[in-house]
Amino acid sequence: MKQETCYAGKLLRVDLTTGTIGTERLNPLWARDFVGGKGLGFRYLLDVLPPHSDPLSPANAIVIFTGALAGTCVATTARTVICTRSPATGTILDSYVGGAFALQLKLAGYDGIIITGKAPNPTALLIRDERVELRDATAMWGRGIWETDAWMKEQGSDHDLVTLAIGPAGENLVPFACLTSEAYRQAGRGGAGAVFGSKNLKAVGVRGTGAVRVPDMPSFLKLYEEVLRTNLLTDANLWANSAGTPMIVGLSQGAGLLPTRGFSQGVFSEAEKINAEAIQSRKQANRACATCPLACGQLTRTASGLMEGPEYETLGMGGANCAIGDLDAVAAFNRLCDNLGLDTISTGNILGLAMLMAEEGIHDFGIHFGNVEEFLEATEAIAYRRGVGEVLSKGARYIAQTYGAEHLVMENKGLEFPAYDPRGSFGMALAYCTSDRGGCHLRAWTVANDAFAGADPFTLEGRAEMTMALQNFNSVKWTGIFCDFWAIDAVTLTRLLAAGTGQPYTEADIYQIGERIWNLGRLFNVREGFRRKDDFPPPAIFDRPLPEGPAAGKNFTREDYDAALSEYYRLRGWDEDGVPTPEKLAELGLEDLMP
Amino acid sequence: MPLKFINKLCTGCRLCELICSATHFNEFAPARARIRVTNHPLEGKSAVMACFSCPQAPCIPVCPQGAIARAGARQPLAIDLQKCDGCGGNPACVPACPYGAMYFDAVTQRALACDLCGGDPQCVKYCYPQAVRLAGTDLAE
Numbered sequence: 116m117k118q119e120t121c122y123a124g125k126l127l128r129v130d131l132t133t134g135t136i137g138t139e140r141l142n143p144l145w146a147r148d149f150v151g152g153k154g155l156g157f158r159y160l161l162d163v164l165p166p167h168s169d170p171l172s173p174a175n176a177i178v179i180f181t182g183a184l185a186g187t188c189v190a191t192t193a194r195t196v197i198c199t200r201s202p203a204t205g206t207i208l209d210s211y212v213g214g215a216f217a218l219q220l221k222l223a224g225y226d227g228i229i230i231t232g233k234a235p236n237p238t239a240l241l242i243r244d245e246r247v248e249l250r251d252a253t254a255m256w257g258r259g260i261w262e263t264d265a266w267m268k269e270q271g272s273d274h275d276l277v278t279l280a281i282g283p284a285g286e287n288l289v290p291f292a293c294l295t296s297e298a299y300r301q302a303g304r305g306g307a308g309a310v311f312g313s314k315n316l317k318a319v320g321v322r323g324t325g326a327v328r329v330p331d332m333p334s335f336l337k338l339y340e341e342v343l344r345t346n347l348l349t350d351a352n353l354w355a356n357s358a359g360t361p362m363i364v365g366l367s368q369g370a371g372l373l374p375t376r377g378f379s380q381g382v383f384s385e386a387e388k389i390n391a392e393a394i395q396s397r398k399q400a401n402r403a404c405a406t407c408p409l410a411c412g413q414l415t416r417t418a419s420g421l422m423e424g425p426e427y428e429t430l431g432m433g434g435a436n437c438a439i440g441d442l443d444a445v446a447a448f449n450r451l452c453d454n455l456g457l458d459t460i461s462t463g464n465i466l467g468l469a470m471l472m473a474e475e476g477i478h479d480f481g482i483h484f485g486n487v488e489e490f491l492e493a494t495e496a497i498a499y500r501r502g503v504g505e506v507l508s509k510g511a512r513y514i515a516q517t518y519g520a521e522h523l524v525m526e527n528k529g530l531e532f533p534a535y536d537p538r539g540s541f542g543m544a545l546a547y548c549t550s551d552r553g554g555c556h557l558r559a560w561t562v563a564n565d566a567f568a569g570a571d572p573f574t575l576e577g578r579a580e581m582t583m584a585l586q587n588f589n590s591v592k593w594t595g596i597f598c599d600f601w602a603i604d605a606v607t608l609t610r611l612l613a614a615g616t617g618q619p620y621t622e623a624d625i626y627q628i629g630e631r632i633w634n635l636g637r638l639f640n641v642r643e644g645f646r647r648k649d650d651f652p653p654p655a656i657f658d659r660p661l662p663e664g665p666a667a668g669k670n671f672t673r674e675d676y677d678a679a680l681s682e683y684y685r686l687r688g689w690d691e692d693g694v695p696t697p698e699k700l701a702e703l704g705l706e707d708l709m710p
Numbered sequence: 711m712p713l714k715f716i717n718k719l720c721t722g723c724r725l726c727e728l729i730c731s732a733t734h735f736n737e738f739a740p741a742r743a744r745i746r747v748t749n750h751p752l753e754g755k756s757a758v759m760a761c762f763s764c765p766q767a768p769c770i771p772v773c774p775q776g777a778i779a780r781a782g783a784r785q786p787l788a789i790d791l792q793k794c795d796g797c798g799g800n801p802a803c804v805p806a807c808p809y810g811a812m813y814f815d816a817v818t819q820r821a822l823a824c825d826l827c828g829g830d831p832q833c834v835k836y837c838y839p840q841a842v843r844l845a846g847t848d849l850a851e
Contacts, residue, residue: 186738188728188836214751215724222740261752274748297751324816326739332732348838401839402754403721406728408838410721414754421754 132232150594151183156198173233182596186221186327191598193405213404222323280318282456291461360427371664372539377471382664385440417446431534432463455498464531528553539666542578559585591629720841722756726833
C-alpha cells in the first residue's frame with residue numbers, strides 16, 4: 116500500500132493567456148530534495164521561467180506554494196509562499212503570507228499553483244476542490260482588497276473561501292505592491308502584487324473540503340503534543356501572543372537603530388506613542404493564522420476602526436521613519452496600505468526619504484516629517500500613481516538616482532531597507548545585502564544575536580558565518596512553512612518534517628537542504644546578472660554615522676565590509692564574484708543547474 | 711460535562727477542527743470535524759460551535775431511523791451508524807439543530823456530532839486561548 120504523506124501530490128497549472136487549466140503530479144524527487152514552500156517554489160520557478168524574463172511581462176511566472184506541513188495541525192505551517200521574479204529588484208522573490216490560504220489549497224488537493232501568461236481581461240482564479248475556473252473580475256478592477264475578498268466569497272458561494280488579492284497598487288504595477296489575504300495579512304515585499312496586476316489577475320480564491328494525511332497519525336499527534344508543550348508554548352515564543360511585534364519598537368529604540376526621519380536618526384523622540392504599551396492600551400483580542408496558538412495578531416482599537424496591527428515594521432517605517440508619533444495616523448496608513456495593496460515597509464521607507472530630501476533642500480515633494488495629512492495623501496497617491504505618487508511609486512532607488520539623493524537612500528538591489536538600521540547592528544548590512552530578494556531582514560535577523568541580546572553590535576566579525584547559518588536555516592524552515600515567530604530548533608524541525616513527509620530526514624539533511632535552497636536562489640540571481648557589485652550597502656551606511664543614541668558615531672568602512680563579504684563568499688563556497696563554484700553545486704546536487 | 715464556547719476568546723485558528731478530524735478519522739479534514747469555526751477576519755471576530763448537549767435535543771425526535779440517542783439530559787449524543795442512513799444525503803437532523811452543530815459527513819454519508827471524545831475532548835485540550843471548554847470548569851466570565 117502506498118504510504119500516506121502530508122503532500123497532496125498534485126499541482127495546478129494555469130495559463131492565463133489561453134485560459135488553460137491543468138493538473139500535474141508533484142515531482143517526488145524535488146519534493147524529497149526541496150521539501151516544500153521556498154524550496155519547491157524556487158525549484159519550480161527556475162524550471163518554468165525563461166532567463167531574463169521581464170517581471171511585468173506575460174513571460175513571468177507566479178509559483179504559489181504551500182509548505183510541506185500545510186493542512187496538518189502543526190502551528191504556523193498554513194503559511195503560503197508566492198515565488199516570482201521581482202519587479203522591484205529583478206531578483207528571485209519569495210514572499211510569505213500567513214492566514215489560511217495554504218490550508219484551503221492543500222485541502223482542495225494541491226501543493227502549489229503555477230500561473231503563467233496574461234489574461235485578456237481582469238480575471239479571478241476560483242478554486243473549489245477539483246472545480247477550478249477563471250472568472251471575469253472586471254467588476255472588481257479598481258476596487259479595494261477588502262471588497263474584493265467579500266466578492267470572491269460570493270463568487271465561490273462559500274464564506275470559508277480564502278483569497279489572495281491585489282488592490283489598485285497592484286493593478287497600477289507599483290513595484291512594491293503586495294498581496295493581501297484575510298484583511299490584514301500580506302505577502303508584502305518585492306512586488307508580487309504588481310506581477311498579479313501585470314497578468315490582469317485580481318485574485319486567487321480557494322476552498323478545499325478534502326483531507327491531509329500523515330504516515331502515522333497517532334505518532335504524529337503524540338509528537339506534536341510534546342513539541343507544543345516543550346518547544347512552542349514557551350517564553351521564547353509567547354511574546355508574540357502577549358505583545359506581538361510592537362514589542363520590537365522598544366528594543367530598536369533602546370539599541371538606537373529604530374529608523375527615524377528617513378534613516379537620518381536611530382532614536383525617535385515620540386517612540387512611546389507607537390510602542391507595545393501604546394498598542395496594549397487599546398488591545399481588544401488576539402487573532403491567529405490557521406493552526407497557530409501564538410495568535411500574534413493584536414486586534415487594536417484605532418480612530419479608523421478595529422484592526423489587526425499595526426505590526427513593528429509598519430510602526431517603524433510609517434511611524435518613526437516619517438516622524439509620525441501618532442498611533443491612529445500610523446493605523447490609518449496601515450489600513451490604506453492593506454486595502455490598496457502597498458507594502459508598508461517600502462512605502463514608509465520611500466516617504467521617509469522624500470521627507471528627508473525636502474528637509475535637506477534636495478527636492479520638495481510636498482510631504483514633510485510629521486505631517487499626517489500629507490503622509491496619508493501621498494500613500495494613496497502612490498497606489499493610484501497620481502500626482503506626486505507617480506514618481507514615489509518608482510521606488511527609493513529611482514528617486515535617489517533621479518533627484519540626486521544617492522547619499523541618503525537606504526536600499527539594496529532596489530528593495531528598500533526595513534526597520535533595523537545597520538549602523539546600529541553592523542551584521543544587518545551583510546544580512547540585507549546578501550539577501551536573495553534584496554534589502555530584507557527576515558533571511559538573517561542577526562540583530563537578535565547582538566544588539567537585542569547584549570552582545571557587541573558594532574562589529575562585522577563573525578557576522579559572515581552567522582548570516583550564512585541563519586540564511587540556510589531559514590530556507591529549510593520555510594519549506595514547512597514555519598513562521599519566523601516560532602524559534603524552532605533543528606532537531607524539532609527535522610522530526611516534524613520527517614513525521615509529515617515520511618522521508619527519513621536527519622538533522623544533517625535538514626541543514627543541507629537549507630544550503631541547497633539558498634544556492635538555488637543565488638543561481639537564479641546569478642543567471643539574471645547579479646554579482647558582488649550588487650551585494651554592497653548604500654553610501655550612507657559608511658559615510659553618515661547616526662548623530663545620537665547608543666549607535667551615535669558608529670560606522671564601518673567599505674574595506675571592512677568588503678572583507679566581510681569575501682569571507683561570506685568563501686564560507687559559502689562561492690567565487691570572489693559571488694558565483695557558486697561547480698564543487699559547491701555538485702556537493703548540493705545542483706550540478707545540472709550550473710550556469 | 712458538555713462543551714462551552716467563549717467566542718470572544720476564539721482567535722480563529724481552526725486547530726479544533728483539525729484535531730477533531732484527526733482524532734476521529736486519522737486525517738486532517740475540517741469538513742469532517744464535529745466542531746466548526748466561523749471567521750470574520752476583517753472585523754476580527756470568530757465563533758466556534760459544536761454540539762453542547764442542549765436540553766431540548768430536537769435532532770433526536772426528527773431522525774426517521776431513530777439513530778440518535780443519549781444517555782440523559784446534557785449527555786453527549788450517540789449516533790448509531792448502523793441505523794443512520796444519512797437520509798439519502800438530506801439528513802433531517804442537520805436543519806433540525808438550531809445551533810448549526812449537527813453535521814453531515816460526505817465520506818461516510820452519515821450524521822456527525824460531537825461525542826466528547828468519550829470524556830476527554832481533544833479540542834478542549836488543544837485550545838490554547840480556552841475558547842472551547844468543558845462547562846463548569848471555567849473561571850468567572
